[in-house]
Amino acid sequence: MAEITEVPSPFCGIGTDDLNIQVDGVALKVVKNGCAINTPAFEQVITDTLPRVEGKEVSLEVAVAKAAVLLKDTNQPLIGGCATDVNGMRALLALADRSGAVVDNMSFTGARNNFLALQDxxxxxxxLAEIKNRCDLLLVVGTDLESFSPRFFERYLWNEESMFLDDTSKREVIYLGKAPSGEASTSPNGQKAKVFECANADLPEVVAVLRALVKGNPIRVDFVGGIAVTDLQSIADKLKAATYSVVTWAAGALAFSQAELTVQTISEMVKDLNNRNTRSSGFPLGGKEGDQTANQVCGWTTGYPARTRFSSGYPEYDPYLNDANVLLANGEADTLVWVQAFNAKAVPPITTLPTIVVGRSGMTFTQEPDVFIPVGTPGIDHAGHAYRMDNVVAIRLKKLRESGLPSTFDVLNAIEQAL
Amino acid sequence: MLIKLTNGAVYDPASGVDGTKQDIYIQDGRIVNKPVGDDPVDKEFDLSGKVVMSGAIDMHTHIGGGKGNIARILLPEDHRQDPVARTDVTRSGCGHAMPSTFVTGYRYAEMGYTAGFEPAVLPINARQAHMEMADIPILDKGGYVLLGSDDYLLRMLTAKKDQKAINDYVAFTMQAAKAIGVKVVNPGGINAFKFNQRKLDLDEQNCHYGVTPRDILQVLATAVKEIGVSHPLHVHGCNLGVPGNVNTTLDTIQGIGGLPMHLTHIQFHSYGTEGDFKFSSGAAQIAEAVNKNKNITIDVGQILFGQTVTASGDNMRQHANHKFASPNKWVTMDIECDAGCGVVPFKYKDQNFVNALQWAIGLETFLLVEDPWRIFLTTDHPNGAPFTSYPHLIRLLMDRSFRNDVLSTIHPEAQKMTNLASIEREYSLQEIAIMTRAGAAKLIGLQDRGGLSAGNWADITVYTDNVDRQKMFEKPDYVFKDGQLVVVDGKVVSTKWGTTHVVKPDFDASLEKDLQKYFDRFMTMKLGNFKISDDEITEDGRGSLTIHPLNGEVA
Structure with missing residues (x-):
């Protein structure tokens, strides 16, 4: 039995790399610095080791050959999931380029709220390190941060020391929209976060009023979305008075129509604050199951984020029309390849189309795919790279055990070569 | 396999050959002497009437790293103007201002370039820079690691750590980030912006650390020299784009006290405040200073008219310039107590007075600096213009009547503010070969590249001589990379993977104890996970590392 230290996690999005993991054969046990997300993700046991074609166990070669046959005579293959490491995405995009597929990351509909605002x-x-050392006011919009990232507060807000704050426990946390589900946001000296709840559907209005108050525009109502304008004024005043405020949100949590406009309002408010002689920054949350990784690698390979098609012979981006679910619903695709190396529970959408699943060992299906190839998990079964939520830092994932499972890259590259 | 290139006019400044007709032999990827025995020539190319140079080297081009990818994601409408389809030998992608990685490799090779160097590798983002460059086919690549606004260095300066300690930190960072040079961007200014300082002059203190840009330049230039890195400290100075910054730049040159220093995209740092619009050319003063101070090298960062996107580590200046964004969208980031970035799309217009004069200032600089070994041809891709505009730029330098024709079309007030029309100089082919080949290889400290004598790697470009230099340089007849024929008639015919050029200066290992403490207290990853291992470059079976000797050891 061996214990591996300083293990980086691709699961929690915040790039924790202080886990200790005991390895006993292929069994893993997180013995230090686990959390509700990382511990089960690392400890999940391997069940499948052999690929299946039509439910029957076959060799990898047979499964790859069958996948290639399914892809060869298609008019519009669709590659969904797209949850893997950098090398896995490289092979995925090479396969998409060769087969003229549509590529769609499974988290894109949420992330689209960010991309539309960014691109407009x-x-x-x-x-994260700037937050850890500088942030004196954290405004959390429409998101339950601790269920998203259980260790965010411990690692990046209530850290014992910071370079530029004398006492990190004096940082202020304000929730706007959703209330926190637990006590992680309560500071070590007992100071609770201020919470201003409203319905999701009211967030666009609430955020718009907050921005107006930051700019000093008059507001002629007393309440918006159930929140007193005087309370929003106090948030605006704190943002203006802070030395380095950070406004954070999870694009996927803003589950209402045209939430991109709310992301845009938040981002423009941050710009406004920086024009008022103080510093402020936005901080979009994400980084789970390879979402940032998919968008980064697709970005440098095609110029566009990971909702891009290759059916014209060159990449074409459309954040709506290339949605895998839309294509399936409209009968616009004729083969589905589902790639999910991190999460055995994230199974492909139910479809009558020929389906190839390149997935984490342990996936169970209500409808057995035509081809299932269990692959290793990046950061457990093989080394690799994954982006954390801040989209700047790529963490170096370690190989923890010898499972014999192939990587996503190995499998997709073999299928591409067989075409 | 023995390849013979017969009877071409060879321009090889590295060995002093200036247009002489010579045969070149290639074997096992390298240039070899004429075989003495009866080795049969497997393939011969008749290069009568052709011009032969080594593969061109872009010593400053933003081809890898986070800010470039932000620029890509930001501009889908730009990509849609220039889709690039897959072929039997090439991958699909996009072109224009910030091309996809694969298209970057193809288009550089199709202009005869065989190497490009990313000048702003943030230590914390170095993995991304290398991963992107790993997806650029054909080209060799490398990076200059960015220091000077990182809190660790500034803490060292405040704590009055000695030069030896700083040397160790610089050497450590070069190894950890797999770099071949060291860059500083708006020295200390990126850091100061995080403390809400909006400008930082050469002698202005960072409000938290009390350190000035001059202090930072001094210790970093000294460190680079003392640890023996061939490439001098690569400096993006203070006050980029600010009228009057010519004085800052002159002061920077004087202040470095004879230490080797490379001033990058100097065009953006050569502005005076004369004239009706309080914006004038400082190119003559800059050129005079460069001519006089042999320790100084520069690249120009020429602007050319049209749409592009600017991507810089200088978030302080990029934030100030966001009001010029066209289209009006822009990004800045504060990054990991390490650095920052700013991405602002720009459309340079010939009928805009400032843009037109910027264009003239760049050209004045090219033409007034006398020594082609100390000036380099760049547009600071994509900041002044996309790299695909190099053949046009070469024509502007080599063809005075063409240059003056273009000059006569720009904003009339800008024409009055430049002496460009009176400058007679036209660059020669040999001078172009120095700037884009031999000089660049020498400046970066590349062994066995940038020359055509036996022993060099066979990176070779063959052009058809043409008085229209733009046509000549945009479509080489042949390009060989490591002896493999990769381009014929300006089109990629085969691809391969280039190497990553690095240096590995030594450092005192005890430094890591203090760094480890710093990482555990203030950073967001473990020191061990921060350092990039050799495997990360080579494990995909395509990448390789080429370690170059330190100063004095180059053969």
Missing amino acids: SGWMNTT
Whole structure:
């Protein structure tokens, strides 16, 4: 039995790399610094080791050959999931380029709220170490941060020391929209976060009023979305008075129509603050199951984020029309390849189309795919790279055990070569 | 396999050959002497009437790293103007201002370039820079690691750590980030912006650390020299784009006290405040200073008219310039107590007075600096213009009547503010070969590249001589990379993977104890996970590392 230290996690999005993991054969046990997300993700046991074609166990070669046959005579293959490491995405995009597929990351509909705002007006953002050392006011919009990232507060807000704050426990946390589900946001000296709840559907209005108050525009109502304008004024005043405020949100949590406009309002408010003689930064949350990784690698390979098609012979981006679910619903695809190396529970959508699943060992299906190839998990079964939520830092994933499972890259590259 | 290139006019400044007709032999990827025995020539190329140079080297081009990818994601409408389809030998992608990685490799090779160097590798983002460059086919690549606004260095300066300690930190960072040079961007200014300082002059203190840009330049230039890195400290100075910054730049040159220093995209740092619009050319003063101070090298960062996107580590200046964004969208980031970035799309217009004069200032600089070994041809891709505009730029330098024709079309007030029309100089082919080949290889400290004598790697470009230099340089007849024929008639015919050029200066290992404490207290990853291992470059079976000797050891 061996214990591996300083293990980085691709699961929690915040790039924790202080886990200790005991390895006993292929069994893993997180013995230090686990959390509700990382511990089960690392400890999940291997069940499948052999690929299946039509439910029957076959060799990898047979499964790859069958996948290639399915892809060869298609008019519009669709590659969904797209949840893997950098090398896995490289092979995925090479396969898509060769087969003329549509590529769609499974988290894109949420992330689209960010991309539309970014591509329309841009933003001023920051990264985790700046938050850890500078942030004196954290405004959390529409998101339950601790269920998203259980260790965010411990690692990046209530850290014992910071370079530029005398006492990190004096940082202020404000929730706007959703209330926190637990006590992680309560500071070590007992100071609770201020919470201003409203319905999701009211967030666009609430955020718009907050921005107006930051700019000093008059507001002629007393309440918006159930929140007193005087309370929003106090948030605006704190943002203006802070030395380095950070406004954070999870694009996927803003589950209402045209939430991109709310992301844009937040981002423009941050710009406004920086024009008022103080510093402020936005901080979009994400980084789970390879979402940032998919968008980064697709970005440098095609110029576009990971909702891009290759059916014309060159990449074409459309954040709506290339949605895998839309294509399936409209009968516009004729083969589905589902790639999910991190999460055995994230199974492909139910479809009558020929389906190839390149997935984490342990996936169970209500409808057995035509081809299932279990692959290793990046950061457990093989080394690799994954982006954390701040989209700047790529963490170096370690190989923890010898499972014999192939990597996503191995499998997709073999299928491409067989075409 | 023995390849013979017969009877071409060879321009090889590295060995002093200036247009002489010579045969070149290639074997096992390298240039070899004429075989003495009866080795049969497997393939011969008749290069009568052709011009032969080594593969061109872009010593400053933003081809890898986070800010470039932000620029890509930001501009889908730009990509849609220039889709690039897959072929039997090439991958699909996009072109224009910030091309996809694969298209970057193809288009550089199709202009005869065989190497490009990313000048702003943030230590914390170095993995991304290398991963992107790993997806650029054909080209060799490398990076200059960015220091000077990182809190660790500034803490060292405040704590009055000695030069030896700083040397160790610089050497450590070069190894950790797999770099071949060291860059500083708006020295200390990126850091100061995080403390809400909006400008930082050469002698202005960072409000938290009390350190000035001059202090930072001094210790970093000294460190680079003392640890023996061939490439001098690569400096993006203070006050980029600010009228009057010519004085800052002159002061920077004087202040470095004879230490080797490379001033990059100097065009953006050569502005005076004369004239009706309080914006004038400082190119003559800059050129005079460069001519006089042999320790100084520069690249120009020429602007050319049209749409592009600016991507810089200088978030302080990029934030100030966001009001010029066209289209009006922009990004800045504060990054990991390490650095920052700013991405602002720009459309340079010939009928805009400032843009037109910027264009003239760049050209004045090229033409007034006398020594082609100390000036380099760049547009600071994509900041002044996309790299695909190099053949046009070469024509502007080599063809005075063409240059003056273009000059006569720009904003009339800008024409009055430049002496460009009176400058007679036209660059020669040999001078172009120095700037884009031999000089660049020498400046970066590349062994066995940038020359055509036996022993060099066979990176070779063959052009058809043409008085229209733009036509000549945009479509080489042949390009060989490591002896493999990769381009014929300006089109990629085969691809391969280039190497990553690095240096590995030594440092005192005890430094890591203090760094480890710093990482555990203030950073967001473990020191061990921060350092990039050799495997990360080579494990995909395509990448390789080429370690170059330190100063004095180059053969």
